[in-house]
Amino acid sequence: MAAIISISNLTKTYASGHPALKRVDLEIHQGEIFALLGPNGAGKTTLINIVCGIVTPSAGTILAAGHDIQRDYRAARAKIGLVPQELSTDAFESVWATVSFSRGLFGHAPKPAYIEQVLRDLSLWDKRQNRIMTLSGGMKRRVMIAKALAHEPQILFLDEPTAGVDVELRRDMWALVRRLRENGVTIILTTHYIDEAEEMADRIGVIDKGELILVEEKSTLMKKLGKKQLTLNLSEPLAAIPSELGDWHLVLNGGGTELEYTFDAVDERAGIPALLQRMSDLGIRFKDLHTRQSSLEDIFVSLVSDRSGG
Protein backbone atom coordinates (compact mmCIF):
# COMPACT_ATOMS: atom_id res chain seq x y z
CA MET A 1 0.00 0.00 0.00
CA ALA A 2 1.22 3.49 -0.79
CA ALA A 3 2.52 5.57 2.10
CA ILE A 4 0.85 8.97 2.40
CA ILE A 5 3.04 9.96 5.32
CA SER A 6 6.57 8.68 5.80
CA ILE A 7 8.36 9.61 8.95
CA SER A 8 11.97 8.63 9.25
CA ASN A 9 14.34 8.99 12.11
CA LEU A 10 12.18 11.62 13.75
CA THR A 11 13.71 12.95 16.94
CA LYS A 12 12.49 15.75 19.15
CA THR A 13 14.22 17.12 22.18
CA TYR A 14 12.42 20.09 23.70
CA ALA A 15 14.35 23.14 24.87
CA SER A 16 13.94 21.81 28.40
CA GLY A 17 16.16 18.90 27.33
CA HIS A 18 13.28 16.45 27.46
CA PRO A 19 13.57 13.83 24.71
CA ALA A 20 9.95 13.56 23.56
CA LEU A 21 10.62 11.44 20.47
CA LYS A 22 13.52 9.11 19.83
CA ARG A 23 14.29 8.16 16.24
CA VAL A 24 10.77 7.33 15.23
CA ASP A 25 10.13 5.66 11.87
CA LEU A 26 6.56 5.31 10.73
CA GLU A 27 4.61 4.99 7.52
CA ILE A 28 0.93 5.82 7.32
CA HIS A 29 -0.86 4.13 4.44
CA GLN A 30 -3.07 5.99 2.04
CA GLY A 31 -6.71 5.77 3.09
CA GLU A 32 -6.30 3.99 6.41
CA ILE A 33 -7.39 4.83 9.92
CA PHE A 34 -4.32 4.72 12.10
CA ALA A 35 -4.61 4.85 15.87
CA LEU A 36 -1.66 6.06 17.88
CA LEU A 37 -1.82 4.83 21.45
CA GLY A 38 0.38 5.51 24.40
CA PRO A 39 0.26 6.70 27.99
CA ASN A 40 0.26 10.39 28.96
CA GLY A 41 3.45 12.08 27.92
CA ALA A 42 4.42 9.33 25.46
CA GLY A 43 4.92 11.80 22.62
CA LYS A 44 1.73 11.40 20.57
CA THR A 45 0.88 15.09 20.42
CA THR A 46 4.50 15.97 19.76
CA LEU A 47 4.54 13.66 16.76
CA ILE A 48 1.32 15.07 15.36
CA ASN A 49 2.37 18.66 15.96
CA ILE A 50 5.63 18.11 14.13
CA VAL A 51 3.87 16.70 11.07
CA CYS A 52 1.47 19.66 11.10
CA GLY A 53 4.19 22.28 11.42
CA ILE A 54 3.48 23.45 14.96
CA VAL A 55 6.57 21.97 16.56
CA THR A 56 10.02 21.99 14.98
CA PRO A 57 11.69 18.57 14.76
CA SER A 58 15.22 18.21 16.13
CA ALA A 59 16.13 15.66 13.45
CA GLY A 60 14.55 13.45 10.87
CA THR A 61 12.49 13.86 7.73
CA ILE A 62 8.80 13.67 7.04
CA LEU A 63 7.03 13.40 3.73
CA ALA A 64 3.32 14.12 3.57
CA ALA A 65 1.62 13.24 0.28
CA GLY A 66 5.10 13.17 -1.20
CA HIS A 67 6.09 16.64 0.01
CA ASP A 68 8.80 17.35 2.54
CA ILE A 69 7.01 19.08 5.41
CA GLN A 70 9.80 21.60 5.87
CA ARG A 71 11.17 22.30 2.40
CA ASP A 72 7.83 22.04 0.67
CA TYR A 73 5.64 23.09 3.57
CA ARG A 74 2.96 24.75 1.48
CA ALA A 75 2.08 21.71 -0.57
CA ALA A 76 2.36 19.42 2.46
CA ARG A 77 0.24 21.51 4.81
CA ALA A 78 -2.44 22.16 2.20
CA LYS A 79 -3.20 18.42 2.35
CA ILE A 80 -3.40 18.18 6.12
CA GLY A 81 -6.17 19.02 8.58
CA LEU A 82 -5.65 19.03 12.34
CA VAL A 83 -7.98 18.85 15.30
CA PRO A 84 -5.65 19.52 18.22
CA GLN A 85 -5.94 18.02 21.65
CA GLU A 86 -6.57 21.32 23.39
CA LEU A 87 -9.93 22.93 22.87
CA SER A 88 -8.97 26.36 21.62
CA THR A 89 -11.38 28.39 19.56
CA ASP A 90 -12.17 31.98 18.90
CA ALA A 91 -14.83 33.41 21.18
CA PHE A 92 -16.70 36.19 19.46
CA GLU A 93 -16.87 34.89 15.91
CA SER A 94 -19.84 32.97 14.62
CA VAL A 95 -19.50 29.29 13.75
CA TRP A 96 -19.96 30.09 10.09
CA ALA A 97 -17.34 32.84 10.12
CA THR A 98 -14.71 30.78 11.89
CA VAL A 99 -15.13 27.76 9.61
CA SER A 100 -15.07 29.96 6.50
CA PHE A 101 -11.97 31.65 7.87
CA SER A 102 -10.20 28.29 8.11
CA ARG A 103 -10.97 27.52 4.48
CA GLY A 104 -9.56 30.87 3.39
CA LEU A 105 -6.53 30.53 5.63
CA PHE A 106 -5.65 27.28 3.91
CA GLY A 107 -5.67 29.04 0.58
CA HIS A 108 -9.05 28.10 -0.83
CA ALA A 109 -11.65 30.27 -2.49
CA PRO A 110 -14.97 30.36 -0.59
CA LYS A 111 -17.33 27.44 -1.22
CA PRO A 112 -20.44 27.99 0.88
CA ALA A 113 -22.11 24.79 -0.30
CA TYR A 114 -19.22 22.72 1.01
CA ILE A 115 -19.10 24.56 4.35
CA GLU A 116 -22.82 23.99 4.68
CA GLN A 117 -22.31 20.28 4.08
CA VAL A 118 -19.60 20.09 6.74
CA LEU A 119 -21.75 21.97 9.25
CA ARG A 120 -24.72 19.73 8.53
CA ASP A 121 -22.60 16.59 8.87
CA LEU A 122 -21.51 17.78 12.29
CA SER A 123 -24.98 18.88 13.39
CA LEU A 124 -23.77 22.46 13.57
CA TRP A 125 -26.01 23.91 10.89
CA ASP A 126 -28.57 25.25 13.36
CA LYS A 127 -25.79 26.92 15.31
CA ARG A 128 -24.05 28.55 12.38
CA GLN A 129 -24.92 32.10 13.45
CA ASN A 130 -24.11 31.52 17.13
CA ARG A 131 -21.02 32.98 18.66
CA ILE A 132 -18.60 30.21 19.52
CA MET A 133 -18.35 31.23 23.17
CA THR A 134 -22.04 30.46 23.61
CA LEU A 135 -21.56 26.81 22.60
CA SER A 136 -21.02 23.86 24.90
CA GLY A 137 -17.68 22.08 25.03
CA GLY A 138 -18.85 19.26 22.79
CA MET A 139 -20.16 21.74 20.25
CA LYS A 140 -16.85 23.59 20.32
CA ARG A 141 -15.11 20.34 19.55
CA ARG A 142 -17.37 19.89 16.55
CA VAL A 143 -16.48 23.40 15.46
CA MET A 144 -12.81 22.49 15.61
CA ILE A 145 -13.46 19.45 13.47
CA ALA A 146 -15.40 21.56 11.00
CA LYS A 147 -12.47 23.99 10.84
CA ALA A 148 -10.07 21.14 10.17
CA LEU A 149 -12.28 19.85 7.35
CA ALA A 150 -12.93 23.26 5.82
CA HIS A 151 -10.15 22.96 3.26
CA GLU A 152 -11.01 19.41 2.20
CA PRO A 153 -7.82 17.81 3.54
CA GLN A 154 -6.63 14.39 2.38
CA ILE A 155 -5.03 13.66 5.71
CA LEU A 156 -6.78 14.33 8.98
CA PHE A 157 -5.16 14.29 12.41
CA LEU A 158 -7.49 13.89 15.36
CA ASP A 159 -5.63 14.33 18.63
CA GLU A 160 -7.91 12.81 21.24
CA PRO A 161 -11.10 13.79 19.45
CA THR A 162 -13.35 12.09 21.96
CA ALA A 163 -11.82 13.23 25.23
CA GLY A 164 -14.60 14.61 27.39
CA VAL A 165 -17.23 13.91 24.78
CA ASP A 166 -20.58 12.26 25.46
CA VAL A 167 -21.58 8.88 24.07
CA GLU A 168 -23.72 10.30 21.32
CA LEU A 169 -21.10 12.66 20.00
CA ARG A 170 -18.60 9.84 20.20
CA ARG A 171 -20.79 7.68 17.97
CA ASP A 172 -21.30 10.63 15.62
CA MET A 173 -17.62 11.12 15.44
CA TRP A 174 -16.92 7.50 14.65
CA ALA A 175 -19.52 7.66 11.91
CA LEU A 176 -17.95 10.81 10.53
CA VAL A 177 -14.49 9.25 10.56
CA ARG A 178 -15.79 6.25 8.65
CA ARG A 179 -17.49 8.48 6.10
CA LEU A 180 -14.31 10.44 5.62
CA ARG A 181 -12.36 7.26 5.13
CA GLU A 182 -14.86 6.13 2.51
CA ASN A 183 -14.13 9.38 0.70
CA GLY A 184 -10.46 8.52 0.70
CA VAL A 185 -9.29 10.61 3.63
CA THR A 186 -6.46 9.13 5.66
CA ILE A 187 -7.06 9.49 9.39
CA ILE A 188 -4.57 9.42 12.20
CA LEU A 189 -6.09 9.56 15.65
CA THR A 190 -4.89 9.31 19.20
CA THR A 191 -7.06 8.17 22.01
CA HIS A 192 -6.95 6.87 25.53
CA TYR A 193 -10.15 4.91 24.95
CA ILE A 194 -8.68 1.72 23.66
CA ASP A 195 -12.08 0.35 22.72
CA GLU A 196 -12.26 3.25 20.31
CA ALA A 197 -9.07 2.22 18.57
CA GLU A 198 -10.28 -1.35 18.58
CA GLU A 199 -13.53 -0.26 17.00
CA MET A 200 -12.14 2.12 14.43
CA ALA A 201 -8.55 1.52 13.48
CA ASP A 202 -7.07 -0.47 10.64
CA ARG A 203 -3.64 -0.28 12.16
CA ILE A 204 -2.34 0.57 15.57
CA GLY A 205 0.89 2.11 16.73
CA VAL A 206 1.95 2.15 20.33
CA ILE A 207 4.32 4.80 21.52
CA ASP A 208 5.89 4.90 24.94
CA LYS A 209 8.47 7.31 26.32
CA GLY A 210 9.15 8.69 22.87
CA GLU A 211 9.73 5.32 21.23
CA LEU A 212 7.43 3.64 18.80
CA ILE A 213 7.32 0.18 20.31
CA LEU A 214 4.86 -1.46 17.98
CA VAL A 215 3.03 -0.93 14.70
CA GLU A 216 0.66 -3.63 13.58
CA GLU A 217 -2.55 -4.36 11.75
CA LYS A 218 -5.21 -4.36 14.40
CA SER A 219 -6.44 -7.83 13.46
CA THR A 220 -2.92 -9.27 13.50
CA LEU A 221 -2.25 -7.63 16.80
CA MET A 222 -5.37 -9.05 18.33
CA LYS A 223 -4.49 -12.48 17.02
CA LYS A 224 -0.88 -12.37 17.97
CA LEU A 225 -1.24 -11.02 21.44
CA GLY A 226 -4.85 -11.72 22.18
CA LYS A 227 -5.75 -14.36 24.68
CA LYS A 228 -9.01 -16.18 24.87
CA GLN A 229 -10.52 -17.34 28.09
CA LEU A 230 -13.11 -20.03 28.65
CA THR A 231 -15.01 -19.94 31.91
CA LEU A 232 -17.05 -22.89 33.05
CA ASN A 233 -19.60 -22.46 35.83
CA LEU A 234 -19.68 -25.78 37.60
CA SER A 235 -22.82 -27.42 38.91
CA GLU A 236 -20.99 -28.50 42.07
CA PRO A 237 -17.94 -26.86 43.57
CA LEU A 238 -14.58 -28.58 43.31
CA ALA A 239 -12.13 -28.65 46.18
CA ALA A 240 -9.16 -28.85 43.84
CA ILE A 241 -8.39 -29.29 40.17
CA PRO A 242 -8.14 -33.00 39.46
CA SER A 243 -4.71 -34.07 38.26
CA GLU A 244 -6.29 -35.56 35.13
CA LEU A 245 -6.92 -32.00 33.95
CA GLY A 246 -3.32 -30.88 34.53
CA ASP A 247 -2.57 -30.51 30.78
CA TRP A 248 -4.83 -27.51 30.50
CA HIS A 249 -3.32 -25.38 33.29
CA LEU A 250 -6.72 -24.49 34.63
CA VAL A 251 -7.46 -22.01 37.37
CA LEU A 252 -10.15 -22.59 39.94
CA ASN A 253 -12.11 -19.52 40.99
CA GLY A 254 -15.29 -18.47 42.76
CA GLY A 255 -14.86 -20.75 45.71
CA GLY A 256 -14.45 -23.78 43.47
CA THR A 257 -17.43 -23.05 41.26
CA GLU A 258 -15.58 -21.62 38.25
CA LEU A 259 -12.98 -23.24 36.10
CA GLU A 260 -10.98 -20.93 33.89
CA TYR A 261 -9.06 -22.01 30.86
CA THR A 262 -6.83 -19.48 29.11
CA PHE A 263 -5.51 -20.19 25.65
CA ASP A 264 -3.93 -18.42 22.71
CA ALA A 265 -6.40 -17.16 20.20
CA VAL A 266 -4.04 -18.36 17.44
CA ASP A 267 -4.00 -21.74 18.96
CA GLU A 268 -7.65 -22.61 18.52
CA ARG A 269 -6.97 -26.31 18.33
CA ALA A 270 -6.06 -25.92 21.99
CA GLY A 271 -8.35 -28.66 22.93
CA ILE A 272 -11.60 -27.38 24.26
CA PRO A 273 -13.38 -30.49 22.98
CA ALA A 274 -10.78 -32.68 24.64
CA LEU A 275 -11.13 -30.77 27.90
CA LEU A 276 -14.89 -31.07 27.88
CA GLN A 277 -14.64 -34.78 27.06
CA ARG A 278 -12.22 -35.39 29.90
CA MET A 279 -14.43 -33.44 32.31
CA SER A 280 -17.48 -35.45 31.41
CA ASP A 281 -15.42 -38.65 31.86
CA LEU A 282 -14.61 -37.41 35.36
CA GLY A 283 -18.24 -36.55 36.01
CA ILE A 284 -17.61 -32.85 36.42
CA ARG A 285 -20.68 -31.08 35.10
CA PHE A 286 -21.18 -27.46 34.32
CA LYS A 287 -24.33 -25.37 34.02
CA ASP A 288 -22.98 -22.49 31.96
CA LEU A 289 -19.95 -21.44 29.97
CA HIS A 290 -18.68 -18.36 28.25
CA THR A 291 -15.58 -17.26 26.41
CA ARG A 292 -13.94 -13.93 26.42
CA GLN A 293 -11.31 -12.52 24.07
CA SER A 294 -8.83 -10.14 25.61
CA SER A 295 -9.33 -6.62 24.41
CA LEU A 296 -6.84 -4.27 22.92
CA GLU A 297 -6.81 -2.58 26.28
CA ASP A 298 -5.44 -5.72 27.96
CA ILE A 299 -2.83 -5.97 25.24
CA PHE A 300 -1.91 -2.36 25.61
CA VAL A 301 -1.65 -2.47 29.37
CA SER A 302 0.52 -5.55 29.27
CA LEU A 303 2.77 -4.04 26.62
CA VAL A 304 3.37 -0.82 28.45
CA SER A 305 3.65 -2.33 31.91
CA ASP A 306 6.11 -4.96 30.65
CA ARG A 307 8.35 -2.16 29.52
CA SER A 308 8.20 -0.15 32.69
CA GLY A 309 8.73 -3.35 34.67
CA GLY A 310 11.91 -4.23 32.90
Added chain:
Amino acid sequence: MSNLAFNRHSVWAIYKFEMARALRTLFQSIIAPVITTSLYFVVFGAAIGARMTQVDGVPYGAFIVPGLIMLSLFTQSISNASFGIYFPKFTGTIYELLSAPVSFLEIVVAYVGAAASKSIALGLIILATAALFVPVRIQHPLWMIAFLVLTAATFSLFGFIIGIWAKNFEQLQFIPMLIITPLTFLGGAFYSIDMLPPAWRTVTLFNPVVYLISGFRWSFHESADVSVELSLAMTLGFFAVCLAVVGWMFKTGYRLKS
Protein backbone atom coordinates in the same frame (compact mmCIF):
# COMPACT_ATOMS: atom_id res chain seq x y z
CA MET B 1 1.69 25.63 -5.12
CA SER B 2 5.27 26.75 -4.83
CA ASN B 3 6.58 28.25 -1.60
CA LEU B 4 7.16 31.53 -3.37
CA ALA B 5 3.67 32.06 -4.74
CA PHE B 6 1.42 34.59 -3.05
CA ASN B 7 -1.53 33.02 -1.35
CA ARG B 8 -4.16 35.73 -1.61
CA HIS B 9 -7.00 33.73 -0.07
CA SER B 10 -5.00 33.18 3.10
CA VAL B 11 -3.95 36.80 3.36
CA TRP B 12 -7.47 38.01 2.74
CA ALA B 13 -8.89 35.60 5.33
CA ILE B 14 -6.56 36.88 8.04
CA TYR B 15 -7.01 40.51 7.04
CA LYS B 16 -10.78 40.21 7.09
CA PHE B 17 -10.71 38.42 10.41
CA GLU B 18 -8.59 41.16 11.97
CA MET B 19 -10.74 43.93 10.54
CA ALA B 20 -13.89 42.21 11.81
CA ARG B 21 -12.36 42.23 15.26
CA ALA B 22 -11.98 46.00 15.03
CA LEU B 23 -15.46 46.52 13.63
CA ARG B 24 -16.98 44.75 16.60
CA THR B 25 -15.56 47.48 18.80
CA LEU B 26 -15.98 50.24 16.28
CA PHE B 27 -17.52 52.61 18.75
CA GLN B 28 -14.63 52.44 21.24
CA SER B 29 -12.06 52.57 18.48
CA ILE B 30 -13.44 55.84 17.16
CA ILE B 31 -14.89 57.58 20.15
CA ALA B 32 -11.86 57.12 22.42
CA PRO B 33 -9.34 58.82 20.12
CA VAL B 34 -11.76 61.60 19.24
CA ILE B 35 -12.22 62.41 22.92
CA THR B 36 -8.50 62.20 23.63
CA THR B 37 -7.67 64.46 20.73
CA SER B 38 -10.25 66.98 21.79
CA LEU B 39 -8.77 66.98 25.29
CA TYR B 40 -5.30 67.64 23.94
CA PHE B 41 -6.65 70.59 22.02
CA VAL B 42 -8.41 71.97 25.03
CA VAL B 43 -5.29 71.63 27.18
CA PHE B 44 -2.44 72.32 24.76
CA GLY B 45 -4.23 74.28 22.11
CA ALA B 46 -6.52 76.55 24.08
CA ALA B 47 -5.04 76.76 27.58
CA ILE B 48 -1.31 76.69 26.83
CA GLY B 49 -1.42 77.66 23.16
CA ALA B 50 -3.12 80.93 24.01
CA ARG B 51 0.07 82.00 25.81
CA MET B 52 2.44 80.64 23.17
CA THR B 53 1.99 82.42 19.95
CA GLN B 54 3.79 80.57 17.23
CA VAL B 55 6.34 77.84 16.63
CA ASP B 56 8.36 78.17 13.43
CA GLY B 57 5.76 80.62 12.18
CA VAL B 58 2.87 78.19 12.73
CA PRO B 59 0.14 78.82 15.33
CA TYR B 60 0.74 76.49 18.25
CA GLY B 61 -2.62 74.76 17.95
CA ALA B 62 -1.92 73.82 14.34
CA PHE B 63 1.71 73.00 15.14
CA ILE B 64 0.81 70.12 17.45
CA VAL B 65 -1.56 68.40 14.98
CA PRO B 66 1.07 66.23 13.26
CA GLY B 67 2.63 65.30 16.61
CA LEU B 68 -0.72 64.38 17.99
CA ILE B 69 -1.56 62.19 15.02
CA MET B 70 1.84 60.54 15.25
CA LEU B 71 1.40 59.82 18.94
CA SER B 72 -1.85 58.00 18.26
CA LEU B 73 -0.42 56.31 15.21
CA PHE B 74 2.51 54.90 17.20
CA THR B 75 0.50 53.66 20.14
CA GLN B 76 -2.48 52.36 18.18
CA SER B 77 -0.39 50.59 15.55
CA ILE B 78 1.59 48.86 18.24
CA SER B 79 -1.40 47.90 20.30
CA ASN B 80 -3.44 46.72 17.30
CA ALA B 81 -0.72 44.56 15.86
CA SER B 82 0.68 43.24 19.12
CA PHE B 83 -2.75 42.26 20.35
CA GLY B 84 -3.64 40.71 16.99
CA ILE B 85 -0.86 38.15 17.21
CA TYR B 86 -0.60 37.88 20.99
CA PHE B 87 -4.22 36.92 21.47
CA PRO B 88 -4.13 33.73 19.35
CA LYS B 89 -0.96 32.78 21.21
CA PHE B 90 -2.78 33.35 24.48
CA THR B 91 -5.93 31.40 23.55
CA GLY B 92 -4.08 28.69 21.65
CA THR B 93 -5.78 29.32 18.31
CA ILE B 94 -2.33 30.09 16.88
CA TYR B 95 -2.08 26.36 16.10
CA GLU B 96 -4.15 26.99 13.03
CA LEU B 97 -1.92 29.74 11.73
CA LEU B 98 1.18 27.64 12.30
CA SER B 99 -0.30 24.64 10.53
CA ALA B 100 -1.59 26.63 7.55
CA PRO B 101 0.19 26.69 4.19
CA VAL B 102 1.18 30.33 4.54
CA SER B 103 4.58 31.98 4.39
CA PHE B 104 5.83 34.39 7.01
CA LEU B 105 5.52 37.25 4.53
CA GLU B 106 1.85 36.48 3.97
CA ILE B 107 1.21 36.38 7.69
CA VAL B 108 3.01 39.68 8.11
CA VAL B 109 1.24 41.34 5.18
CA ALA B 110 -2.14 40.27 6.56
CA TYR B 111 -1.64 41.11 10.24
CA VAL B 112 0.44 44.21 9.74
CA GLY B 113 -1.76 45.34 6.87
CA ALA B 114 -4.86 45.08 9.04
CA ALA B 115 -3.26 46.84 12.00
CA ALA B 116 -1.91 49.57 9.75
CA SER B 117 -5.27 50.03 8.00
CA LYS B 118 -6.90 50.59 11.35
CA SER B 119 -4.38 53.12 12.56
CA ILE B 120 -4.38 54.98 9.24
CA ALA B 121 -8.15 55.31 9.50
CA LEU B 122 -7.65 56.49 13.05
CA GLY B 123 -5.04 59.05 12.00
CA LEU B 124 -7.44 60.48 9.47
CA ILE B 125 -10.20 60.65 12.08
CA ILE B 126 -7.90 62.54 14.40
CA LEU B 127 -6.95 64.87 11.59
CA ALA B 128 -10.63 65.57 10.94
CA THR B 129 -11.24 66.16 14.66
CA ALA B 130 -8.29 68.54 14.81
CA ALA B 131 -9.68 70.47 11.86
CA LEU B 132 -12.70 71.25 14.02
CA PHE B 133 -10.48 73.07 16.53
CA VAL B 134 -7.76 74.69 14.49
CA PRO B 135 -7.27 75.57 10.83
CA VAL B 136 -5.15 72.73 9.45
CA ARG B 137 -3.18 73.27 6.29
CA ILE B 138 -1.30 70.47 4.61
CA GLN B 139 1.45 71.73 2.34
CA HIS B 140 2.40 68.35 0.88
CA PRO B 141 -0.65 66.06 1.03
CA LEU B 142 1.01 63.21 -0.87
CA TRP B 143 4.01 63.22 1.45
CA MET B 144 1.64 63.43 4.36
CA ILE B 145 -0.15 60.28 3.20
CA ALA B 146 3.15 58.57 2.43
CA PHE B 147 4.49 59.25 5.95
CA LEU B 148 1.18 58.25 7.47
CA VAL B 149 1.13 54.90 5.70
CA LEU B 150 4.80 54.17 6.20
CA THR B 151 4.71 55.03 9.88
CA ALA B 152 1.55 53.00 10.45
CA ALA B 153 3.12 50.01 8.69
CA THR B 154 6.41 50.34 10.55
CA PHE B 155 4.88 50.60 13.99
CA SER B 156 2.42 47.82 13.24
CA LEU B 157 5.39 45.66 12.34
CA PHE B 158 7.07 46.70 15.56
CA GLY B 159 3.89 45.87 17.46
CA PHE B 160 3.77 42.49 15.76
CA ILE B 161 7.25 41.77 17.12
CA ILE B 162 6.15 42.79 20.60
CA GLY B 163 3.12 40.52 20.29
CA ILE B 164 5.29 37.54 19.44
CA TRP B 165 7.83 38.40 22.12
CA ALA B 166 5.37 39.09 24.94
CA LYS B 167 4.72 36.26 27.37
CA ASN B 168 1.94 38.03 29.24
CA PHE B 169 -0.31 41.05 29.11
CA GLU B 170 2.08 43.16 31.21
CA GLN B 171 4.85 42.72 28.68
CA LEU B 172 2.40 43.60 25.95
CA GLN B 173 1.82 47.00 27.57
CA PHE B 174 5.37 47.49 28.71
CA ILE B 175 7.11 48.82 25.61
CA PRO B 176 4.33 51.14 24.39
CA MET B 177 3.89 52.67 27.82
CA LEU B 178 7.44 52.84 29.04
CA ILE B 179 9.33 53.50 25.85
CA ILE B 180 7.21 54.71 22.98
CA THR B 181 5.01 57.25 24.75
CA PRO B 182 7.90 58.94 26.62
CA LEU B 183 10.06 59.00 23.51
CA THR B 184 7.20 60.55 21.59
CA PHE B 185 6.65 63.25 24.19
CA LEU B 186 10.37 63.95 24.29
CA GLY B 187 10.68 63.62 20.53
CA GLY B 188 9.07 66.89 19.65
CA ALA B 189 5.44 65.87 19.38
CA PHE B 190 4.42 69.10 21.06
CA TYR B 191 7.38 71.38 20.50
CA SER B 192 10.18 72.01 18.08
CA ILE B 193 13.48 70.75 19.37
CA ASP B 194 14.91 74.13 18.43
CA MET B 195 13.11 75.40 21.50
CA LEU B 196 15.39 73.30 23.75
CA PRO B 197 18.71 74.36 25.24
CA PRO B 198 21.59 73.18 22.98
CA ALA B 199 22.72 70.35 25.28
CA TRP B 200 19.27 68.85 25.40
CA ARG B 201 18.87 69.27 21.71
CA THR B 202 21.91 67.06 21.13
CA VAL B 203 20.52 64.42 23.47
CA THR B 204 17.18 64.60 21.74
CA LEU B 205 18.75 63.86 18.38
CA PHE B 206 19.45 60.35 19.69
CA ASN B 207 15.74 59.81 20.03
CA PRO B 208 14.64 58.02 16.86
CA VAL B 209 11.10 59.29 17.22
CA VAL B 210 12.33 62.81 16.41
CA TYR B 211 13.12 61.66 12.89
CA LEU B 212 9.80 59.96 12.47
CA ILE B 213 7.76 62.96 13.58
CA SER B 214 9.83 65.53 11.78
CA GLY B 215 9.08 64.38 8.25
CA PHE B 216 5.41 64.14 8.97
CA ARG B 217 5.35 67.64 10.42
CA TRP B 218 7.24 68.92 7.42
CA SER B 219 4.48 67.62 5.12
CA PHE B 220 2.08 69.85 7.05
CA HIS B 221 4.00 73.00 7.80
CA GLU B 222 7.25 72.75 5.86
CA SER B 223 9.04 73.17 9.15
CA ALA B 224 11.21 70.31 10.32
CA ASP B 225 13.75 69.48 12.99
CA VAL B 226 15.76 67.32 10.60
CA SER B 227 15.75 67.01 6.83
CA VAL B 228 12.91 65.17 5.11
CA GLU B 229 15.32 62.76 3.44
CA LEU B 230 16.83 61.82 6.76
CA SER B 231 13.39 61.44 8.22
CA LEU B 232 12.29 59.16 5.40
CA ALA B 233 15.51 57.16 5.52
CA MET B 234 15.16 56.62 9.27
CA THR B 235 11.58 55.45 8.91
CA LEU B 236 12.47 53.07 6.10
CA GLY B 237 15.47 51.85 8.08
CA PHE B 238 13.32 51.11 11.10
CA PHE B 239 10.85 49.30 8.86
CA ALA B 240 13.63 47.16 7.38
CA VAL B 241 15.01 46.28 10.81
CA CYS B 242 11.56 45.25 12.05
CA LEU B 243 10.96 43.14 8.96
CA ALA B 244 14.28 41.39 9.42
CA VAL B 245 13.46 40.66 13.07
CA VAL B 246 10.05 39.21 12.16
CA GLY B 247 11.68 37.13 9.43
CA TRP B 248 14.13 35.76 11.96
CA MET B 249 11.33 35.06 14.45
CA PHE B 250 9.43 32.97 11.93
CA LYS B 251 12.50 31.21 10.68
CA THR B 252 13.57 30.12 14.14
CA GLY B 253 10.03 29.81 15.51
CA TYR B 254 11.01 32.18 18.32
CA ARG B 255 8.25 32.03 20.97
CA LEU B 256 5.92 30.66 18.31
CA LYS B 257 7.01 27.06 18.06
CA SER B 258 8.71 24.78 20.54
